[in-house]
Amino acid sequence: MRASAKRRSLATVLAALALSFGPFLTQAAPQAQAAVPSTLPMTVTNNSGRSDQVYIYDIGTLLSTGQQGWADAGGTFHAWPAGANPPTAAPDASIAGPANGQTATINIPQFSGRIYFSYGQKLVFKLATGGLVQPAVQNPTDPNHNILFNWSEYTLNSSGLWLNSTQVDMFSAPYAVGVKNTAGTTQSTGHLKSGGYNGFFTSLKAQPGGWGNLIQTNSSGTILRALAPGHGIEAGTLSASAMSDYVNRVWTKYSTSKLTVTPFADQPNTKYFGTVSGNTMNFTDSTGAVVTSFQKPDSASIFGCDNLLDAPNDQVRGPISRTLCAGYNRSTLLTDANQPDTNSADFYQDTVTNQYARKIHEQMADGKAYAFAFDDVGNFESLVNDANPTRAYLTLDPFN
The missing domain is CATH 2.60.110.10 (Thaumatin)
Structure with missing residues (x-):
């Protein structure tokens, strides 16, 4: 208890x-x-x-x-x-x-x-x-x-x-x-x-x-x-490494390309852009300023949507983290560089995903x-x- x-x-x-x-x-x-x-x-x-x-x-x-x-x-x-x-x-x-x-x-x-x-x-x-x-x-x-x-x-x-x-x-x-x-x-x-x-x-x-x-x-x-x-x-x-292979592939992809997060459905012009540098994914706003950063998440953080994917109840980090959490659990981050992906046909298609x-x-x-x-x-x-x-x-x- x-x-x-x-x-x-x-x-x-x-x-x-x-x-x-x-x-x-x-x-x-x-x-x-x-x-x-x-x-x-x-x-x-x-x-x-x-x-x-x-x-x-x-x-x-x-x-x-x-x-x-x-x-x-x-x-x-x-x-x-x-x-x-x-x-x-x-x-x-x-x-x-x-x-x-x-x-x-x-x-x-x-x-x-x-x-x-x-x-x-x-x-x-x-x-x-x-x-x-x-x-x-x-x-x-x-x-x-x-x-x-x-x-x-x-x-x-x-x-x-x-x-x-x-x-x-x-x-x-x-x-x-x-x-x-x-x-x-x-x-x-x-x-x-x-x-x-x-x-x-x-x-x-x-x-x-x-x-x-x-x-x-x-x-x-x-x-x-x-x-x-x-x-x-x-x-x-x-296994504590249940999602590790997927995370590694996400890290590789966004080391050379950009992940776009549009966290509010009613605010399509509010966008954040994520790129990986070393062990960190940095997100910038439309001006290029870094607004928040995430360390490479482990499986427990992904499944719990916490720790390395903490989501405070604010208007920037929390909404980005929510979107990332959904993308990791549904395994849509590799197939769609614009998140959230809200097409359920795209969910859970990778061999590494939240099978539960x-x-x-x-x-x-x-x-x-x-x-x-x-x-x-x-x-x-x-x-x-x-x-x-x-x-x-x-x-x-x-x-x-």
Whole structure:
């Protein structure tokens, strides 16, 4: 387990990203924005086909105060008590979920947080001096390692609802999300194709290069999840050089040519130009001034979109890094010197690529997923957003 303050969470930045990178994350509402309610009903539907008891958790930061805590089924906020070192048990924040074939409604407050759900066992949360300790299943000693669970990330604030189906950390129990607005329009995303759950694991297991080692099972051999490749490197189950050959080829190409990055879809004249010198890729603006530089990234930085590809929430380095991260994971940097490449037919075509992300997208009913942190570049993320939400949806899907 690890303290939540140290985790990279999409939910904590969705609202900020929506402001800075609107073309990637937001959709224009068809009607004037109404007041967003302080709590929003969420319908949880269990279509899993499993008989296990389902437990639901709504955990996050209350945006009105900045306090960390959880919400009960009625949407009432409860602040976490103080933590300790070593961490102490957190209060039981679980909500009994619906049985297979049934639905239940919970109310979610204006949070930036996560909706966790688990099958058969309650999750273990603890409180350290730095805050909540959340599951980190790349750690084999984590108390949640052998529990089947997953989560969705969301931000509900005065600007609306952002709710995703995420595989940034792992691919596990299948689910989809949705939102209904005041006009009665419903959006949904996250559903797998028929057979997509088993198809993903079968394909990943067969992929050369050790990608099948990302799959984790329980003691009886039942599949629990596949780790995202960055966590696989951290856990020692995927080679730290998984992307090295591709990076070397990118470095060679842009030592003698120029990479053009146009990071904002609504600002086509804002361009940055990258060239490699030694171990550094320097980016200049239209005046020729160097605006930021990146050291040659390793595989972990590519899969995590962090470290050597850090992306601060600014207007220059962050947007360039987001674009590079998408280009590396999708392996489009060699075939298109103008980035981002937003033609999905170009994605994952190199033999060296993020095979985990490729296989997830192949199995999604709408082709969209959050298979790495900046999968939203070009609008390929599994996210619903509405400025006028009246109801949210979480659907636990079949394991087939």
